[in-house]
Amino acid sequence: xxxxxxxxxxxDHGSDLSEMQLRxxxxxxxxxxxxxxxxxxxxxxxxxxxxxxxxxxxxxVVAKAWVDPTFRQxxxxxxxxxxxxxxxxxxxxxxxxxxxxxxxxxxxxVCTLCSCxxxxxxxxxxxxxxxxxxxxxxxxxxxxxxxDFGVTxxxxxxxxxxxxxxxxxYLVVPMRPAGTDGWSExxxxxxxxxxxxxxxxxxxxPGDAS
Amino acid sequence: MxxxxxxxxxxDHDHSELTETELRVRALETVLTEKGYVVxxxxxxxxxxxxxxxxxxxxxxVVAKAWTDPAYRTRLLKDGTPAIGEIGYAGRQxxxxxxxxxxxxxxxxxVCTLCSCxxxxxxxxxxxxxxxxxxxxxxxxxxxxxxxDFGVTxxxxxxxxxxxxxxxxxYLVLPMRPAGTDGWSExxxxxxxxxxxxxxxxxxxxPGxxx
Amino acid sequence: xxxxxxxxxxxxxxxxxxxxxEPVFHAEWEKRAFALTxxxxxxxxxxxxxxxxxxxxxxxGEYLAMSYYQIWFAALEQxxxxxxxxxxDEIAAGHSLRPPKSVKRILSPADxxxxxxxxxxxxxxxxMPAAFRPGDAVRMKNINPPTHTRLPRYVRGHAGVIERxxxxxxxxxxxxxxxxxxxxxxxxxxxxxxxxxxxDGDPSVTVxxxxxxxxxxxxx
Numbered sequence: 001x002x003x004x005x006x007x008x009x010x011x012d013h014g015s016d017l018s019e020m021q022l023r024x025x026x027x028x029x030x031x032x033x034x035x036x037x038x039x040x041x042x043x044x045x046x047x048x049x050x051x052x053x054x055x056x057x058x059x060x061v062v063a064k065a066w067v068d069p070t071f072r073q074x075x076x077x078x079x080x081x082x083x084x085x086x087x088x089x090x091x092x093x094x095x096x097x098x099x100x101x102x103x104x105x106x107x108x109x110v111c112t113l114c115s116c117x118x119x120x121x122x123x124x125x126x127x128x129x130x131x132x133x134x135x136x137x138x139x140x141x142x143x144x145x146x147x148d149f150g151v152t153x154x155x156x157x158x159x160x161x162x163x164x165x166x167x168x169x170y171l172v173v174p175m176r177p178a179g180t181d182g183w184s185e186x187x188x189x190x191x192x193x194x195x196x197x198x199x200x201x202x203x204x205x206p207g208d209a210s
Numbered sequence: 211m212x213x214x215x216x217x218x219x220x221x222d223h224d225h226s227e228l229t230e231t232e233l234r235v236r237a238l239e240t241v242l243t244e245k246g247y248v249v250x251x252x253x254x255x256x257x258x259x260x261x262x263x264x265x266x267x268x269x270x271x272v273v274a275k276a277w278t279d280p281a282y283r284t285r286l287l288k289d290g291t292p293a294i295g296e297i298g299y300a301g302r303q304x305x306x307x308x309x310x311x312x313x314x315x316x317x318x319x320x321v322c323t324l325c326s327c328x329x330x331x332x333x334x335x336x337x338x339x340x341x342x343x344x345x346x347x348x349x350x351x352x353x354x355x356x357x358x359d360f361g362v363t364x365x366x367x368x369x370x371x372x373x374x375x376x377x378x379x380x381y382l383v384l385p386m387r388p389a390g391t392d393g394w395s396e397x398x399x400x401x402x403x404x405x406x407x408x409x410x411x412x413x414x415x416x417p418g419x420x421x
Numbered sequence: 422x423x424x425x426x427x428x429x430x431x432x433x434x435x436x437x438x439x440x441x442x443e444p445v446f447h448a449e450w451e452k453r454a455f456a457l458t459x460x461x462x463x464x465x466x467x468x469x470x471x472x473x474x475x476x477x478x479x480x481x482g483e484y485l486a487m488s489y490y491q492i493w494f495a496a497l498e499q500x501x502x503x504x505x506x507x508x509x510d511e512i513a514a515g516h517s518l519r520p521p522k523s524v525k526r527i528l529s530p531a532d533x534x535x536x537x538x539x540x541x542x543x544x545x546x547x548x549m550p551a552a553f554r555p556g557d558a559v560r561m562k563n564i565n566p567p568t569h570t571r572l573p574r575y576v577r578g579h580a581g582v583i584e585r586x587x588x589x590x591x592x593x594x595x596x597x598x599x600x601x602x603x604x605x606x607x608x609x610x611x612x613x614x615x616x617x618x619x620x621d622g623d624p625s626v627t628v629x630x631x632x633x634x635x636x637x638x639x640x641x
Contacts, residue, residue, distance in 0.1 A: 132482070140565070235450040235494060237515040239457055241507050245521030247464040251530040253456035259537060261445045261452065302540040306587075323429035323573055325473055326489065335455075337443050341489045343434035350575065350628050351430045351618055359437040369625045374429065376571040377607055377631035378543045379587060406439075 054123035057088045058171055059192035061121060062203075063185040065098075066176040076100055079171065083121060093120020095168045099160075101175050101199075106153055108145075108199030109162045109170040110138035118169035122194060129198065139163055149200045172199045179206045260335050268299045269332035269382060270403035273414075274396040276309075277387040287311060290382060294332060304331030304380055310373065311384040312410075317364050319356070319372045319410030320381040321349035329380035333405060340409065350374055360411045383410045390417045422474075422567050425481030429575040430618070454494040464524035467500055469541060470597035474569035475500055545604035547589040551634070553608055557583040558640040561610070561632065569597035572636045576628075579616050580640055584629060585609040592633050605633040 031037045061083055065072040075082040079096035083089060089096075096118060099107040111117065112135045117125035128134050137145050142159045146152065153159065162170045174196040180188060191208075195201030228236075242248045272294055276283040286293040290307035294300065307329055310318045322328065323346045328336035339345050348356050353370045357363065364370070373381045385407040391399060401420060406412025428434075446452045462472075475496040477484065484492065501507050504522075511518045528536060553559060563578045564570065571593050587607040595603035614626030 132480070231491065231494070232448070232450045233515075234498075234512060235453050235457075237512045238494075238498060238501075238507070239453050240515055241511045241517050242457065242461065242501070244517035245507065247506060247521065247524060247527055248457060248460045249527065249529055252460055252528045252533050253453065255530050255533040256456040256459050256537075257446075257452045259533070260455070265445075300540070301538040302536075305540040305542040306544065323575075324426055324571060325476070335445055337439065338447075338489065339437050339439045342437075343428055343431075343485060344437045346428040347431045347434050348437070352623075353626055354623060356437055360439065369627065370623075372626065372628045374573065374628060374630045376573065377587070377590060377593075377633070378541075379607075379609075379631050411437075411439075 049119070049124050053119065055121075055192075055194035055197065056189070057086075057123075058118070058121035058194070058197045059189040060185070061086060061088070061098075061171065062173055062192045062197065063189040065173055066180075066188055067183075067185055075173070083171075088120045090120055092116070092169060093118055096121070097168050097170050099162065099170055099172045099199075101172060103157070103175070105158045105160055106199065107160050107162065107170075107172045108138060108142050109164060109172060110135060111164040112136070112139055113163075113165060116164035116167075116169065118171050120169075121171055122197060126194075146200065149195065151201060172197050174203045177203050177205045260330070264331060265334035266332075266403075266405035266408065267400070268297075268334075269329070269405070269408045270400040271297060271396065272299070272309075272332055272382070273384055273403045273408065274399035276384055277391075277399055278394075278396055283384075286384070294382075299331040301331055303327070304329045306379045307332070307382055308379055309382045309384050310371070312386050314365070314386070315367065316369050316371055317410065318381075318383045319349060319353050319370060320375060320383060321346060321372060322375040323347070323350055324374075324376060327375040327378075327380065329382050332382055333408060337405075357411065360406065362412060383408050385414045388414050388416045422478060422569065423565060423574060424477050425479070425484035426477035427574050429573045450494075451490040454490045454497065458493050458497050460528045461497060461501065461506075463526045463528050465500055465504060465506065466525070467504075468596055470569055470591075470593040471599070472496060472500065473593070474597040477569070543591040543604075544588045545591065545602065547604060547606075549589070549606065551586050551589075551606040551608075553583045553586070553606070553634070553637065553639070555583050555585060559583060559610060560638045560640040562636055562638055564636070566594065568594070570594050572632060573630065575617060576610075576612060576630055576632075579612055581610040581612040581616070581629075583608050584611045587631065590633070592635065594633075594635070605635055607631055607633050608637070610637070 028037075028042070032039055061075070064086070065075050071082060075098045079098040080089065080094065082098070083093070083096050099109070101107055110129075115125050115130035117129060133148075134145065139161050142161050143153070146159075164170060174192070176188070177191055180191070191204040191206070193201050193203060196203045239248070239250075239253070243250060272286065275297065276286050282293065282296075285296075286309045290309040291300070291305070293309070294304070294307055310320075312318055321340075326336050326341035328340060344359075345356065350372050353372050354364070357370075375381060385403065387399075388402055391402070402415040402417070404412050404414060407414045446455070458472075467475075476492050479492075479495070487495070498512070502509065506522055506524075507517070508519075558580065559582070560580050561572065561576045561578060564572060565577075585608065587609060589604045590607040591602040592605040595601055608631070609629050610632045611627055611629045614628060615622040615624060617628060
C-alpha cells in the first residue's frame, strides 16, 4: 500500500540515501568487484545520454528537411539512411522512419507496451512518455492527450497514432512555422521542440521566446 | 513498490499499535455514528451474521439434500432461488441463484473476474483468494492450471465450464456425490461438502477423509 | 471502464494462494469496514452499481496493491464525502464537526435480519420482448465506456451462443451513472475457450458471462 510521503519519518539511518540508491550502489559494487563491468564504460554511457545525445539531433534533421527538398524526400523514403548521413544512428536508431505532419494529418508516436523511443535522434524518453497515462490514452484518446499538452487540432485533421511495437522508431517531422523564410538550418533547429518530434506539441513560432 | 517487509520502526509516539487504516476506520465509524447515519448495534449484527451465522454449511445442506432427494435435485437445478429458499436461505447476494451440476463429463467453476460476486446466503463471504488477481485473472483463461494450484486434477475426458458472474446471478456448484455413501443421512453427507467444491475449485471429501 | 478490475486473462499475478482455515475477517477494522458499508447503503442513497464503479475507479496500480477491504473502505469514504455526509477534517478529528445531513432512512438493529433476507433483487417486469433465444449466435460488442460496465474486455468482439434467457434485470451501465435502472434482457452467453484465447487454447474449456442485450450483436 503506497505510503503517504508527506509523513515520511526521519529514521536514524546513517545517511539520506534512498533504498533504490543503496541497492544500485550495492549491485554496481558487486558487478565491478566481479569484473563484469568496467567503471569507465559506465561513466561514458551516462555522459553519452545525459549530455551528448538528445533532441538537438532530431532538431537538426527536421531543420534540414525544412530547407532541403532532396534531403526531405530521402528522409521520408529511407529515414535510417538519411538520418545516418548526419551522423546519427546506432542503438535505438537502427530502423528509423520519419513521419510527415501536414495540414491534413498529424502524427503521434507512443510505445504502449514499454517505452520504445528513437534515442539516436531524441535521446532518452521523458518520464511522461514511459508512464501509464500516456501509454494507455495515446492510442484510445489522442485528442484528449493533446489537450493535456495544451494542443488543439482542427476537427477534421486526421490523427495517426504509431505504436512502436517492433524495432522501428518513429520521428515526427512537424510542419515548418510561418515567417521563417530564409532562415539558416541552425536558426530553424532552435524552433524544433522535442515534443513536436513525438507529436505531442508544435514547433515554436518565430515570435516565441527561445 | 514493495510491501514493507523490513522491521517496523518503533517511533516514540505515545499511541497504540493501531495502523493508519485502523485509525481511519474507527474515525469514520465514530463520525457516522455521531451523525446518526449508522447504529452500532446494527453494525454488530451485520458482523455477527456473516462471521458466525451464514457460511458454507448452508450450501452443504443444500447439496446434501440434492444428493438424497431426487425431486429436490430437480427443483434445485430448475430454479435455484426458490429451492434454496425452501431450506430458509435467501437474500443479499443470493437473490438469483443458479445451481450447476458437475457430471463425469463436465466440471463447473465459478468466478467473478470484475470484482468478487459470490452467493453469500449459501456460502457466506468469499475467501481472499476468490477476490484476488491470481484467481480472477486465470480462472477464465487457465482453469486447469488453477485447479492444479488447488491440488485438483480432473480426469482426461472432463470438460470444464467456467461461469463468470458478471450480473446479479450467483452460481452454486453441485458437486458429484462421493462413492461409498449409500444410506448416509443428509447431516453426515453435508460433512463431505467442502466450500471449495461448491465454487468448483475442489471436490467433496470422501468417506475415508472424515475423521 | 477498462480499469485494473478487468482482470480476466491478464498475466503476472502468480499462483492462487488459498489460506488454510481462513477467518472470515482478518482484522477488527475489516469487520467494521464491512458493516459500515452495508449499513450506509440506506442513508447514502447509492446503489450497488454505483458502489462497484467507485471501487474500481482508481489508478490500476493502486487497485491491484490494495486489499479487498481497503478498496471497500476507500470507496465508502469517497461516496460519503461526495454526498456531503461527512468530510475529511472530521476523519482527521475523529469526530463529527458539523450537523448531519438529513437522510431518509437508516438501518436499525431490528431491521438487519429482514433487510439481509430481502436483499436487492434486480429482476424487473417488462413489455419488451427478448431479442435473443437459446441457441442464437451472437457477437459481443466492442464497447469501451469510461464508466461502469459489466462486459469484460476478454469477451468483447468475440462470438458466442445464447445459452439461457435469464430475465429482465437492472442494467448496471445505466444504474451506476445515476441514469436509472433501465432494465434490459439478460442472457447467459457461452464461449468456446479457443474463441477467447486462440487456437492454442484448451479445447475442453468453455466460458460464459451473463450479458445484457445492449452488449450483444446478432451473428446468426
